[in-house]
Amino acid sequence: MADTDDNLAIERADRPSSQRKITKILAAARAEFFGNGFSASSIEAIAARAGVSKVTIYSWFKSKENLFAEMVKGECAHLSQNFVDENLESKGVREVLIDTAENMLDFLTRDERVRFDRILAAEVSRDPRVGKYFLDNGPRALLQNLATLLQSAMDQGKMQSSDPIASAEMFVGLVKGHLDLLLRYGEKIDLTADQRRARAARAVDAWMLIHQK
Amino acid sequence: MADTDDNLAIERADRPSSQRKITKILAAARAEFFGNGFSASSIEAIAARAGVSKVTIYSWFKSKENLFAEMVKGECAHLSQNFVDENLESKGVREVLIDTAENMLDFLTRDERVRFDRILAAEVSRDPRVGKYFLDNGPRALLQNLATLLQSAMDQGKMQSSDPIASAEMFVGLVKGHLDLLLRYGEKIDLTADQRRARAARAVDAWMLIHQK
DNA sequence: ATAAAATTGAACGGTTACGTTCAATTAAAA
DNA sequence: TTTTAATTGAACGTAACCGTTCAATTTTAT
Numbered sequence: 001m002a003d004t005d006d007n008l009a010i011e012r013a014d015r016p017s018s019q020r021k022i023t024k025i026l027a028a029a030r031a032e033f034f035g036n037g038f039s040a041s042s043i044e045a046i047a048a049r050a051g052v053s054k055v056t057i058y059s060w061f062k063s064k065e066n067l068f069a070e071m072v073k074g075e076c077a078h079l080s081q082n083f084v085d086e087n088l089e090s091k092g093v094r095e096v097l098i099d100t101a102e103n104m105l106d107f108l109t110r111d112e113r114v115r116f117d118r119i120l121a122a123e124v125s126r127d128p129r130v131g132k133y134f135l136d137n138g139p140r141a142l143l144q145n146l147a148t149l150l151q152s153a154m155d156q157g158k159m160q161s162s163d164p165i166a167s168a169e170m171f172v173g174l175v176k177g178h179l180d181l182l183l184r185y186g187e188k189i190d191l192t193a194d195q196r197r198a199r200a201a202r203a204v205d206a207w208m209l210i211h212q213k
Numbered sequence: 214m215a216d217t218d219d220n221l222a223i224e225r226a227d228r229p230s231s232q233r234k235i236t237k238i239l240a241a242a243r244a245e246f247f248g249n250g251f252s253a254s255s256i257e258a259i260a261a262r263a264g265v266s267k268v269t270i271y272s273w274f275k276s277k278e279n280l281f282a283e284m285v286k287g288e289c290a291h292l293s294q295n296f297v298d299e300n301l302e303s304k305g306v307r308e309v310l311i312d313t314a315e316n317m318l319d320f321l322t323r324d325e326r327v328r329f330d331r332i333l334a335a336e337v338s339r340d341p342r343v344g345k346y347f348l349d350n351g352p353r354a355l356l357q358n359l360a361t362l363l364q365s366a367m368d369q370g371k372m373q374s375s376d377p378i379a380s381a382e383m384f385v386g387l388v389k390g391h392l393d394l395l396l397r398y399g400e401k402i403d404l405t406a407d408q409r410r411a412r413a414a415r416a417v418d419a420w421m422l423i424h425q426k
Numbered sequence: 427a428t429a430a431a432a433t434t435g436a437a438c439g440g441t442t443a444c445g446t447t448c449a450a451t452t453a454a455a456a
Numbered sequence: 457t458t459t460t461a462a463t464t465g466a467a468c469g470t471a472a473c474c475g476t477t478c479a480a481t482t483t484t485a486t
Contacts, residue, residue, distance in 0.1 A: 016484095017432085017433095017483070017484080018431095018432070018433095021432095021433090035338065036252075036338075036339075037250070037252060037335055037338070037339075038252075039249075039250060039251075039252035039253040040252040040339075042472075042473055042474085043473075043474070043475085044472085044473070044474090052433085052434095053433060053434050053435070054434095054435095054474095054475090055433070055434070055435085055475095055476085055477095056432080056433060056434080058474095058475065058476080059432080059433085063474090063475085064474075064475095115338065117334070118334045118335050118337060118338065119335060120398075121330070121331045121334060121335070121397045121398060122250055122331050122332060122334070122335030124331060124397070124398055124399045125248070125249075125250070125328070125331065126249075126250075126253075128399045131397075131398035131399035131400075132398070132399060134398055135395065135398050135399075135400065139391060139394055139395075143391070166415070169390035169391055170387060170390065170416075170419060172390060172391050173386035173387050173388075173389055173390040173391070174383060174386050174387065175386075176386055176389075176391075177382035177383065177385060177386040178352060178356070178382055178385050178386070178389075180394075181352055181393075182348065182352075184334045184337070184344075185333075185334060185337055185344035185345070185347055185348050186337045186341045186344035186345060186348075187344075187348065202379070203383075206383060206423045209422060209423050210419045210422050210423060228453080228454065228455090228461080228462070229454095230453070230454080230462085230463095231461095231462070231463095234462095234463090255442075255443055255444085256443075256444070256445085257442085257443070257444090265463085265464095266463060266464050266465070267444095267445090267464095267465095268445095268446085268447095268463070268464070268465085269462080269463060269464080271444095271445065271446085272462080272463085276444090276445085277443095277444075277445095
């Protein structure tokens, strides 16, 4: 990212009105970047949408690149909520896994995420740091959580694995299939609650079958 | 796409020199679009790279959008080679599946494909038809092939499935895991032949376990 | 109230790029 | 050879956009 250590944007914003404007700028940036990608979005349009002067944007964010990076940061924080169900005690193993898979599917099919995926991946060539930042704060952390959950599930159930991370990756693969691909290329997919649950259950059952003792 | 029925670019190219230039233009377009994405690439740069006048480009391709679409077409044809191994008779079931999985992994990790994925997905918002075109000529066809192969394998082996397409999707999911995600976001992954084979074998064994009678 | 910081609008210079026009040149077909 | 099509370079009009400067105005802290 442009600045991991020095958060230029937020630190200096003593004034509450400034804080408000920064928020509006980031929201406008999000909307523009999501709609047009990085290159095709203009600072002027972002300023107009935010109801803010162009100079104000440049005063808080040094450059277009920086604004984009800062927007990505916020989006990562917003998107990377954990969907791993951890109530292993109260529910049964299979139930917890299915709920987790359902959360994953819900997350995957969110239009917001799909568009974020598209524009962010496109900018990796321009600035590889945004890709790394996203991986570290998103998928990587989630896979670790998932591995931990699966390990616990294996301890409780009649399952085993030599490599929890590989098992977690299989879990992810079984749940996703090529759904993410279809979505990324514009396929409209809105699963009903039943469809989502059915798909989750199929993936979980397959996964459990693989990991049975 | 801009033109699925009337192939403006190729049809009218009687002259062999024109044919040559069209090829060079498409190659240059590929390089530029792959490097900078659609918006950040300029027709002028493409013309320069192709060693061709800008007017020539506009004479064969009506617009930048059209040039991009035409480039995508060519790339789809080039990338969508079938990697499904069909020698079920000569080799054993497991061997054929592993070879197929290996081919998939080889394809997935090709830098060319990764970059294509990035720029194409980014343009889906601008023109959804490119996404649909790609899906129809790439993944969709491949999944069908794979389903057919798996069905044959199931007939020969001690396996079964009620839904071949769903089984094929699981196969894909198991092989890919989240490798495609890592690659898309800039992770450098070059599997050795051994690693590739090991991963393919793991996926295949898991898949066979799921589908055992 | 006064001082300090933030914001604004407008304008500027410089750059880039799309797509078109045209007369001149080159290459190919008849 | 003649005729037809393709190609070129250069220029043009138009538009967009980045990032900066500046004087004027508004907002906030003290």
